[in-house]
Amino acid sequence: MATGSSSRAELAAALHRLRSTLARAKAELDLAGPDGELVDRLRGDLSEALELLGQVESTALRIVPVLVLDDDERLGELTARGLRRLGFDAESAAVMRKLRAGEVVVFDLGLLGDLGPSDRAFLAGSRPIVVTGAADPASRAIAEELGASDYLVKPVEIAVLAAAIQRRVELKL
Amino acid sequence: MTAKLLVVDDEPRTAELTAEVLRRAGYSVDVAGSGTEALERVRAGSPDLMLLDYEMPDMEAPEVLDSLRSGAERIPFPVIILTGARHSPADQVVGIERGATDYIVKGTDRQVMLARVRGVLRERAANFGAVMRGRLHVDATRGEASLGGRPLKLERRPMLMLQVLASRSPEVVLRAELLERVWGSTYMGFEHSVEQAVHQVRRELREPGWIETVRGIGYRLIVQG
Numbered sequence: 060m061a062t063g064s065s066s067r068a069e070l071a072a073a074l075h076r077l078r079s080t081l082a083r084a085k086a087e088l089d090l091a092g093p094d095g096e097l098v099d100r101l102r103g104d105l106s107e108a109l110e111l112l113g114q115v116e117s118t119a120l121r122i123v124p125v126l127v128l129d130d131d132e133r134l135g136e137l138t139a140r141g142l143r144r145l146g147f148d149a150e151s152a153a154v155m156r157k158l159r160a161g162e163v164v165v166f167d168l169g170l171l172g173d174l175g176p177s178d179r180a181f182l183a184g185s186r187p188i189v190v191t192g193a194a195d196p197a198s199r200a201i202a203e204e205l206g207a208s209d210y211l212v213k214p215v216e217i218a219v220l221a222a223a224i225q226r227r228v229e230l231k232l
Numbered sequence: 233m234t235a236k237l238l239v240v241d242d243e244p245r246t247a248e249l250t251a252e253v254l255r256r257a258g259y260s261v262d263v264a265g266s267g268t269e270a271l272e273r274v275r276a277g278s279p280d281l282m283l284l285d286y287e288m289p290d291m292e293a294p295e296v297l298d299s300l301r302s303g304a305e306r307i308p309f310p311v312i313i314l315t316g317a318r319h320s321p322a323d324q325v326v327g328i329e330r331g332a333t334d335y336i337v338k339g340t341d342r343q344v345m346l347a348r349v350r351g352v353l354r355e356r357a358a359n360f361g362a363v364m365r366g367r368l369h370v371d372a373t374r375g376e377a378s379l380g381g382r383p384l385k386l387e388r389r390p391m392l393m394l395q396v397l398a399s400r401s402p403e404v405v406l407r408a409e410l411l412e413r414v415w416g417s418t419y420m421g422f423e424h425s426v427e428q429a430v431h432q433v434r435r436e437l438r439e440p441g442w443i444e445t446v447r448g449i450g451y452r453l454i455v456q457g
Contacts, residue, residue, distance in 0.1 A: 071317060075287075079246070079316035082339030086249035089342060090256075109339045113318075121320045134408040136351060143335045146319045214424060 067120075074116050081109050114160060117148075123228055124159045125149040128187075129167040138165070141217035147224065158185060163224050165190060166205070168198055179205070188223050190215055234260045235353050238279035240270040240296070241314070242288040246338075250283060250314070257346050267291035271299055278309050281353055283336075286315035297332060310352045312336055355413055363398040366455035368442070370395045384436045389414050390429040394453075397443065401453040404446045 085105045088098060116122055125147045129135030135151035142149035155178045158164070164187040174182065183206040191198045194212040202210045208230075209223040237259045241247035244265060251261040262279065264270040267290050270282070286293040293313050300311070310333040318337055333352050336345050362371035367380040372395040377384040386394065393414045397405055410426050430451060434443055441456045 075317040078318070079243075079338055082316065083243075083246050083249065085339060086246070086253070090249060090252055112339075116318045120318060122318050123320060131408045133406070134411065137408075137411065140334050140348075140351075144332065148318065148337075 070119055074112070074119065078109070078112055078116075081105060081112060085109065117160065123147050123224065124162040125165060125224060126156070126158065126162050127151040127165045127167075128155065128170055129153065130169040130173065131167075135167070138217070138220070142221065142224075145217065145221050147221070155182065161228075163188065163227050165220065165224070166207075168192070168201065171201065182206075186227065188220070188227060190220075234258065235280040237261045237349075238264060238270065238273055238282045240264045240267065240282060240288070241285040242266055242290075243285075246285070253342055253345070254283075254349070257349075259349075267293075267296040267299075270296060274300065280309055280356060281349065282309060282311045283349075284311050284313050284332075286313050286317065293332070310334075310356055312348065312352060314338060363395055365398045365401050365453065366457070368398060368453075368455070370398050379437055379439070386433065386436055389425075390432045390436075393426070393429050394433050397451060397453040401455060404450050404452040406450040408450075410450065 085102070088102045088105060091098060117124065125139070125142055127135045127139045127142070127149060129138065129151065130153060132151070132153045135153065139149040139151035153170070155174065162185070164182065164185045166182060166187040166189050168189060168191040183204070186206050186208040188209040188211065189202040189205060189207040190211045190213060191202065192213050199210060208227045211220065211223060237251075237254055239247050239251045239254070239261060241250065241263075242265055247263045247265065251263050254261045262273060264273050267288050270284070273279075274282075284293050284296060291299075293315075297311060312334045313332045314336050316338040334348055336348055362369065362374075368378075370377045370391065372388075372392045375388070375391065377386055377391055377394060384391075384394075393410055396410060396413050407426055414429070415425065430443060430445070434440075437443070439456060442453060444452050444454055446452060
């Protein structure tokens with residue numbers, strides 16, 4: 060529908076301007092000194108505004124947030140960077156953290172030993188995409204136990220990982 | 233050595249703010265106010281990293297990237313794109329085919345921005361210039377390597393890997409680091425290829441001992457007399 064896509068473009072452009080303005084204000088405050096109560100409050104408000112804007116963007120523009128969990132921080136960041144270049148809002152971490160709304164988790168099985176029981180349950184609830192170095196029945200069983208929406212064996216091409224993420228989003232698994 | 237960064241943004245205040253954060257982190261930072269100016273600066277001397285605003289009135293980031301890659305001076309340094317527009321994969325973000333290394337969304341936390349800048353610069357440091365280690369000579373940029381004057385026939389990636397190992401010798405280089413530096417961002421967990429490349433390099437060196445496997449961790453190059 061033509062009107063739909065043009066209003067989407069307008070919305071995207073307006074959000075873009077809003078983000079640039081807020082980002083600039085935040086940068087001004089970040090560099091402003093000396094710190095005072097007012098500056099701190101404003102900084103807090105601006106961070107919150109940017110976070111809220113992020114939520115609006117995510118919903119309106121169907122942005123896909125992704126968390127890459129890997130015990131190897133460099134490798135995790137490399138994967139996240141590859142996903143960012145494909146348009147995903149990807150971050151990497153070596154420990155479980157609170158998930159953003161609708162965030163898809165890519166979980167490297169190498170991190171399994173670091174997970175406590177509550178982390179494990181939390182992860183299973185997120186229906187992660189599990190990546191493993193070994194295609195053995197044992198790791199497949201663990202992946203199933205973790206409620207994996209997909210199970211990929213390394214080496215994983217970023218495009219293949221991206222497709223798995225899209226599947227996970229579209230099927231709302 | 234202080235890394236030289238070039239910040240490109242058509243909004244002077246935004247450019248200055250970005251530059252200031254980077255300066256406070258210890259980088260030497262130059263600012264260009266347009267795509268055209270950025271290209272002029274680059275011709276006068278390459279920065280170690282460019283931070284490029286995606287949307288500028290005279291030319292958008294993809295055009296700047298195209299110009300950097302065309303002609304004799306193909307893009308010789310990494311470029312991080314700064315953008316105020318967030319995307320979904322459906323938007324077909326341009327940049328990857330044109331050589332952008334990473335993206336940073338404006339308003340991103342300073343710490344995150346600095347971490348990404350550091351990451352990209354670290355990667356660059358190892359892939360640069362010729363390296364001599366004893367009788368071994370590697371210059372991956374020119375595609376040349378030799379051992380005691382005998383040329384080594386190596387494909388691009390094994391050669392680049394040899395260069396990374398040589399430049400860090402006798403330190404152990406992590407497998408993950410080799411992946412990042414040699415295979416770039418296209419693959420996740422390409423362990424098997426690292427092994428193959430090591431195998432190729434060892435075979436071509438024809439002398440044992442140069443490349444030591446540190447099981448489960450990575451590899452290191454040890455100079456043989």
